[in-house]
Amino acid sequence: MLVFGGGERDCYDWRMDQQTHFGFEAMGSAEKRQRVMGVFSSVAEKYDLMNDLMSGGLHRLWKRRMINVAAVRHGSRALDVAAGSGDIAIGLLKKMGDGRVVLTDLNGAMLAGGARRMVDAGILPGRADCLQSDGTKLPFADESFDVVSIAFGIRNFVDIEAGLKEFHRVLAPGGQFICLEFSRPVLPLLGIAYDAYSFNIIPQIGEWVTGDRASYQYLVESIRRFPDQKRFAKLMGRAGFDLIRYENMTGGVVALHRGYKI
Ligand code: SAM
Secondary structure (H helix, E strand, O other), X not given: OEEOOOOOOOXXXXXXXXXXXXXXXXXXXXXXXXXXXXXHHHHHHHHHHHHHHHHOOHHHHHHHHHHHHOOOOOOOEEEEEOOOOOHHHHHHHHHHOOOEEEEEEOOHHHHHHHHHHHHHOOOOOOOEEEEEOOXXXXXXXXXXXXXXXXXXXXXXXXXXXXXXXXXXXXXXXXXXXXXXXXXXXXXXXXXXXXXXXXXHXXXXXXXXXXXXXXHXXXXXXXXXXXXXXXXXXXXXXXXXXXXXXXXXXXXXXEEEEEEEOO
């Protein structure tokens, strides 16, 4: 099943009127959501190339580690939120052998890219569904999935805690939540080098490759505003997850969090 557009539940939400940030810029939640949509519509076509250029290919290793720790097995039902590229969904399906993955993303252009890649990999149609949806308002019944994953998506959410609660709601008891996201370098020198690289080089690469410097400026700023490893683990606990732990990758540039619904 491929649903673009129709799958998104669009109802009035008081949180949409709250003040939030788009990168370093303060703005209303509804406007942020629109701006995030704009960013990913703009970068969708060159998304994979830019990922390789910006991370020097490291994103492939980070994602591989995420797949390794994912608790999927034969017959699992997995949900990959903010699925975009489809990298995680494809990895999960390969690992589980027989099972199903649902890909959701707020942005139709990103989801279409992921769906194309699944078709090329011989997975769609058949073993996966694509559904356009906001990760904070998932159109699934309680306890529908054994694993919920999200890679480099949650920092874009207007309301991170609402997203975490929603992931907890759709997980079956015993289910696993895994989250790969940019975090805080734990080595001081690495932090300085990383800041210089991200604020000076990444927006420049974005401008050269996509002609869109602003979207990559947003990307860098959104990483700095996202809670660090420990704070994010606390938010997971507040959303109801247990047995929470995280591991740093590349000195904390990226962190992989996991937690369970007991
Ligand atoms: N998971 C993919 C990967 O790792 O390659 C894509 C990551 S991309 C950096 C971030 C994705 O989050 C985009 O596809 C964007 O549309 C999606 N996104 C942003 N806000 C979202 C929301 N509120 N709900 C669902 N997806 C969202």
